[in-house]
Amino acid sequence: MPKITIDGKELEFKQGQTIIEAAKQGGIDIPHFCWHSSLSVSGNCRICLVEVEKLPKLVIACSTLAADGMVVQTASQKTLDARNAVMEFILINHPLDCPICDEAGECKLQDYAYEHSVGESRFVEEKNHKDKRVQLGPRIMFDGERCISCSRCIRFSDEIAGKNQLTFVKRGDRVTITTFPGESFDNNYTLNTVDICPVGALTSADFRFKSRVWEMSATDSVCVGCSRGCNTEVWVRDNKIQRLTPRHNEAVNSHWMCDYGRLNTFKFVNDETRVDGPSIRREGQLIKVSWDEALNLAHDRLREFKTSEIAFIGSAFATAEDNYLFARLAKHMGVHNIDFARHIAHGDFDNLLLLEDKTPNSLGAELAGIKPEHGGLSFDEIMEAVKIKKIKALYILEDDLAGLGEEYAAALGKLDLLIVHAVNYNKTTDYADVVLPSAAFAEKNGIFVNFAGTAQRLKPATTTLETDRALDGMSMSRWDVFGTKFDRWANGSRYDARPSWRIVSMLSQKFGLKLKFQMAEEVFRSLSEHNKHFEGLDYDNIGRKGALVKNISLPVPEKIK
Amino acid sequence: MPVKKRKKDLNLMENLYIPEIAKGLALTFKTMFKPKVTMEYPEVKFQPPASYRGRPVLVQEESGVERCVACGLCSRVCPALAIEVRASETELEKERYPEKFEINMLRCIFCGFCEEVCPEEAIVMSKDYELVFTDREDAIYGKDKLLVPVANLKDRLEFLRNFK
Numbered sequence: 001m002p003k004i005t006i007d008g009k010e011l012e013f014k015q016g017q018t019i020i021e022a023a024k025q026g027g028i029d030i031p032h033f034c035w036h037s038s039l040s041v042s043g044n045c046r047i048c049l050v051e052v053e054k055l056p057k058l059v060i061a062c063s064t065l066a067a068d069g070m071v072v073q074t075a076s077q078k079t080l081d082a083r084n085a086v087m088e089f090i091l092i093n094h095p096l097d098c099p100i101c102d103e104a105g106e107c108k109l110q111d112y113a114y115e116h117s118v119g120e121s122r123f124v125e126e127k128n129h130k131d132k133r134v135q136l137g138p139r140i141m142f143d144g145e146r147c148i149s150c151s152r153c154i155r156f157s158d159e160i161a162g163k164n165q166l167t168f169v170k171r172g173d174r175v176t177i178t179t180f181p182g183e184s185f186d187n188n189y190t191l192n193t194v195d196i197c198p199v200g201a202l203t204s205a206d207f208r209f210k211s212r213v214w215e216m217s218a219t220d221s222v223c224v225g226c227s228r229g230c231n232t233e234v235w236v237r238d239n240k241i242q243r244l245t246p247r248h249n250e251a252v253n254s255h256w257m258c259d260y261g262r263l264n265t266f267k268f269v270n271d272e273t274r275v276d277g278p279s280i281r282r283e284g285q286l287i288k289v290s291w292d293e294a295l296n297l298a299h300d301r302l303r304e305f306k307t308s309e310i311a312f313i314g315s316a317f318a319t320a321e322d323n324y325l326f327a328r329l330a331k332h333m334g335v336h337n338i339d340f341a342r343h344i345a346h347g348d349f350d351n352l353l354l355l356e357d358k359t360p361n362s363l364g365a366e367l368a369g370i371k372p373e374h375g376g377l378s379f380d381e382i383m384e385a386v387k388i389k390k391i392k393a394l395y396i397l398e399d400d401l402a403g404l405g406e407e408y409a410a411a412l413g414k415l416d417l418l419i420v421h422a423v424n425y426n427k428t429t430d431y432a433d434v435v436l437p438s439a440a441f442a443e444k445n446g447i448f449v450n451f452a453g454t455a456q457r458l459k460p461a462t463t464t465l466e467t468d469r470a471l472d473g474m475s476m477s478r479w480d481v482f483g484t485k486f487d488r489w490a491n492g493s494r495y496d497a498r499p500s501w502r503i504v505s506m507l508s509q510k511f512g513l514k515l516k517f518q519m520a521e522e523v524f525r526s527l528s529e530h531n532k533h534f535e536g537l538d539y540d541n542i543g544r545k546g547a548l549v550k551n552i553s554l555p556v557p558e559k560i561k
Numbered sequence: 562m563p564v565k566k567r568k569k570d571l572n573l574m575e576n577l578y579i580p581e582i583a584k585g586l587a588l589t590f591k592t593m594f595k596p597k598v599t600m601e602y603p604e605v606k607f608q609p610p611a612s613y614r615g616r617p618v619l620v621q622e623e624s625g626v627e628r629c630v631a632c633g634l635c636s637r638v639c640p641a642l643a644i645e646v647r648a649s650e651t652e653l654e655k656e657r658y659p660e661k662f663e664i665n666m667l668r669c670i671f672c673g674f675c676e677e678v679c680p681e682e683a684i685v686m687s688k689d690y691e692l693v694f695t696d697r698e699d700a701i702y703g704k705d706k707l708l709v710p711v712a713n714l715k716d717r718l719e720f721l722r723n724f725k
Contacts, residue, residue, distance in 0.1 A: 099632030099680045100657045133656070209648040209657050212633040482642050486697055487665070489645045 002068035007075060019061040019072055020048055030074050031083065031112050033090075033198045034150035035062035038255055039159060042151050045090070047112065049082045050074050058082050080116070087117035093128040093173055094199070095145045103200030105213035109148065128173050136166075136178075137185030139205050139259055140193065144176045147201035153177065153193035160256065160352065161189040177201075188258045188350065195245060195255070206263055207243045211235075216242055217477040219461035220544055222448050224317065224441050225261030227357035229450030231544075232257060234266065234442050234461035237477065239492025241266045241442060241462060249545055252454060254560040258354050266442065269462065270493065273424040275437035277496040286435060291498075291506070298395075298434045299510040301417045302333070305393045311337035311382040314370030315397040315500075316359030318421075318438075319446025319458065320534070321523040322500035323361075325515055326397050327369030329504055332513040336376030337391065340365050341399055352560070355451060360441075364449030367533040367549060386411045393417035397500055398438050402427035421500050437497040439464050444499040445520035447542065453554045455537055456546040465496045607690070611720035614673045614686040616702075617664060618709040620718075627708055628683035631659035635675035635684050643668035644675060662707060666692055667700040677725070685717045 001012040004022050011026035018041070020030050033045035041063045048061040053071040058079065061072075073079055091113065098104045130144030154166045154177065165185050169178050179185050194204045216235040223230040223244065230253035232244045244266055246257035268274075278294035279286040289297075302310065312330040314323045323340075330338045343358040372378050377385060383401075385391040387410075394412070398421050402409035412418060412431040420432040423440045442461045449455050460467060460474050469480050483490025501523050505515040517523045521539050528534040533549045541547055574580055600607060609615065620628045631648035649660035675684050687709060694700045711718070 099634065100630050100655065104632070209631070209650050211648075212637070214637060215633065478637075479642065487642070487668075488663070488701065 002066070004066045004068070004070045004072065006072045013066050017066050019050060019052075019059075019064050019066050019070075022066040023061065023072075023074065028074060030061045031116060032062060033108060033112075033148060034152060036152055036155075036196055036255075039152060039155045039196075042155060045148065045150050046086045047083060047090075047116075049079060049086065051076050051079050083116045084118050087113060088121060088123075090148050091117065091121055092123045093145070094148065095127060097146070101143075101146065101200035102203045102208060103146075103197070107200060108198035130174075130176050134178075135205070136202070137190050139263070140185055140190050141203045141205050141208060142177065143201050143203070146199050147177060148199055149175050149177075150198055152196045152198065153202060156193050156196060157185070157187065157189075160192070161187045162351070163187040188260060188354065189256060189352065191259045191262050192246070192256045204243070211237045211242045215477060215479060217461070217475040217480060219442075219459050219475045220247060221442065221458055221461060222360060222450075222456045223257055223261040223265055224360040224448075225258070225265045225358070226353075226355045227359060227362055227451040228253060228353050228355050229360055229448055229454065229456055229546075230257040230261060230353060231456065231546075232261075236442075236461050237479070238489055239462050239494060240270045247544075250560070252450065252452075252456070252546065252560075253353055256353060256560070258350075258352070260354065268424050269440040269442050271424060273426070274440075274495050275422050275425055275429070275435055275497065278437060279435045281433045286429070286432075294434055294436060295503075295507050295510060298419050298436070298507060301433065302393060302395070302419070305417070307334040307336070309390070309392045310335045311339075311377065311385070311391045311394050313379070313382070313394060313396040313399060313401065314338065314340035314365050315399040315421075316340055316343065316357075316362035316365045317441075318365070318398045318500050319361065319441075319444065319520070320364040320368045320449060320455070320527060321446050321520050322397060322438075322504070323365045323370050324368040324527045324531070325501045325504040325508070325517075325523060328515060329508050329511065329513060331369075332508065333511060336372060336374045337382050337385075338370060338376060339372050339379040339382060340370045340397075341379055341401060341404065343404075357451060360450070361448040363451060363453060363549075363554075364447065364455070367449060367552070368527060368531065383408065383411055386414060389414055391415075393419075395419045396428065397421050397504075398423060400426040400428045402431060421503060423497070436503050437495065438500040438503060439497045443467070443497065445539075446499070446501075447524060449549055450546075451554075453549045453552060454546040455534070455542050455549050457539060457542050457544070462492070463494055464498070465494050466498060609688045609690070611716040612724075613688055613690075614671050615689040616666065616671070616687055616692060617669065617673075617675055617684050617707075618687045618689070618714070619662060619704065619707040620683050620685060620714055621708040621710050623711060626653065627658065627662075627704070628681050628711075629659050629662065630655050630657045630681055630683070631662070632657075632680065634678045634680065638674045638678045640672060640674065641668040641670050643670075659704070662704050664702045664707060665700060666694070666702055667697065676721070682718065682721065685714055685721065687714065687717065 003010050006023050006028050013022035023030050030048050032048045034042050043060050043063040049058040050061045051073040132143045134142040136142045157166050158164045165179050165183050168175050194202045216237045218233045218235050221232050221234045223232045231247040231249040233247050235243045244262050248255050277288050278291055279288045280297050314326050344356050345358050349356045402412050418432045419434045421436045421438040422429050429435050443464050446458045447455050508515040528537050532551045535550050631646050633646050636644040636646045643665045645663045646659050647661040648657050651658045673686050676686050
């Protein structure tokens with residue numbers, strides 16, 4: 001392999017890599033604004049200038065190919081001077097409005113100004129004024145003055161999103177970004193430009209001014225919008241989810257996630273329709289009761305039916321652990337009618353990330369044991385049987401069957417007993433006799449298996465009544481660390497909800513099945529011991545990047561751009 | 562250092578008592594003719610100098626709008642975590658304003674860091690030192706109590722311009 005020397009460190013690189021790529025691989029960070037590892041090279045910000053021995057002038061590290069024996073200095077006096085000069089140029093027209101700007105705290109320009117610039121400007125003339133608060137698209141706000149014309153957003157829409165919607169107009173220091181005439185910047189990936197914008201020129205209309213970045217805690221999670229399972233970070237302030245951002249995982253979603261997933265998959269967690277505490281139906285009304293009373297009723301009522309009259313509906317929205325224990329309970333009771341509903345939106349997909357299957361864990365649910373066995377009925381057969389009253393009792397895990405359509409709702413109305421685990425009140429809970437509040441994806445540990453068979457970890461980002469940020473090792477902001485019960489800001493809403501696996505394990509005790517688990521991790525350990533698909537997997541080796549499930553053949557997904 | 566031994570008993574002069582009384586009274590009479598320094602608070606209020614750090618307040622412009630842009634730096638720098646800011650968008654040129662601005666006066670330690678860090682000169686230490694509350698909720702000052710017209714804060718703003 002060819003070798004390059006950067007700052008006295010000899011690094012190996014692949015032929016065709018640029019200096020910046022070789023340096024990054026070797027753990028050396030060369031400042032950059034316009035360069036992005038997943039985008040083409042444009043080389044217009046000039047901040048990555050480095051000194052290369054035997055070359056008369058400084059070169060930009062992002063577009064100069066590394067060569068064998070090349071000696072590069074990224075911190076020599078000449079380089080630092082050039083970098084300072086570039087910073088001074090960029091800052092000439094950049095407004096000093098960091099206090100207002102949403103990017104502050106995660107701003108490359110702010111970081112580099114702190115790290116690399118001399119701290120003052122010799123420019124005494126008035127700064128250039130451009131349009132502020134321009135609505136480029138339904139989800140994107142643009143501030144022309146903050147823009148440093150790196151063209152990342154333009155290249156992203158062109159190369160990644162495949163929609164050529166943005167362009168530069170005008171020249172010199174008047175250059176600004178706009179959409180093509182008559183176009184709106186409205187593709188399903190626009191919010192990624194907010195992430196890659198090195199300054200605060202592009203901001204999210206949804207997240208705008210909601211919170212400063214340093215006030216939030218960030219937790220690794222997985223998007224629940226479709227079966228792609230994009231890796232995300234959940235940003236929480238006052239125990240409320242403020243935003244989702246994509247987390248880099250080359251094998252699953254690269255750096256990106258779609259706008260649909262980013263905006264529509266977390267708001268229900270803090271919605272006012274959240275189920276808070278278990279309830280049972282008395283005289284047509286749902287009444288709040290204790291956990292014990294609700295579980296006792298669920299047990300007593302289930303006992304009234306023959307096993308052939310009962311069906312269990314698992315869920316592709318619940319974790320593998322939830323479904324695993326659910327299937328164990330069904331097996332123990334001798335219920336063979338067990339399946340789950342597929343949520344396929346035919347035709348609603350694109351060539352980048354979005355998939356037709358709108359659930360995060362359909363493969364995981366199936367592999368964890370949610371499938372009809374010993375002549376049990378499949379989901380469609382179960383619903384048919386419900387209609388003709390052959391099946392009289394239904395136990396549903398975190399799914400809104402009535403929301404699937406009128407005929408499903410009508411069928412649920414015919415049941416004698418309906419037990420539902422629900423995160424939010426929905427059409428299905430309208431028919432339920434027992435509603436058990438389950439923790440949302442952001443409140444529990446667990447595993448989702450995406451369409452390609454990658455098992456990925458969910459971590460709790462917000463607390464329920466029974467969890468504690470500090471004791472459960474969740475990520476904490478400064479406010480979480482020092483807040484007391486007397487501080488209003490430390491008291492976000494917390495719901496009396498439990499992970500479904502825990503609810504199922506509590507119910508199982510009443511049926512004489514000893515599913516005694518303290519943590520989701522123990523449930524998963526049991527799953528990996530009993531199930532060949534999860535053999536050898538545990539929370540540690542799944543880690544941040546996920547791990548493939550075993551003994552199953554699946555199509556290898558295309559590489560994300 | 563050798564410890565100085567304390568005398569066990571009073572000596573004769575002290576035992577006589579009268580000379581000591583005379584000495585004490587002499588001091589009393591002498592002080593009677595000196596100028597008074599005691600302030601009869603609360604009938605007479607203490608007027609602190611501009612450098613005084615009383616409770617932090619928000620500057621309200623003459624237009625009635627607060628200067629604050631809700632950047633959250635005061636909240637971040639506050640060593641006692643007394644300040645909570647929640648921002649929202651406004652049609653005004655400043656784009657951003659504090660929808661909620663609360664200072665928990667039980668947490669505040671009057672260090673003045675919030676004032677020092679503020680990029681807009683929007684939060685300043687006032688001369689107000691009379692803080693009384695009867696429960697914890699009362700001690701959380703919202704925008705209603707924090708906003709003070711800029712005219713009443715001229716002293717402090719001038720002091721900051723000269724010495725900050």
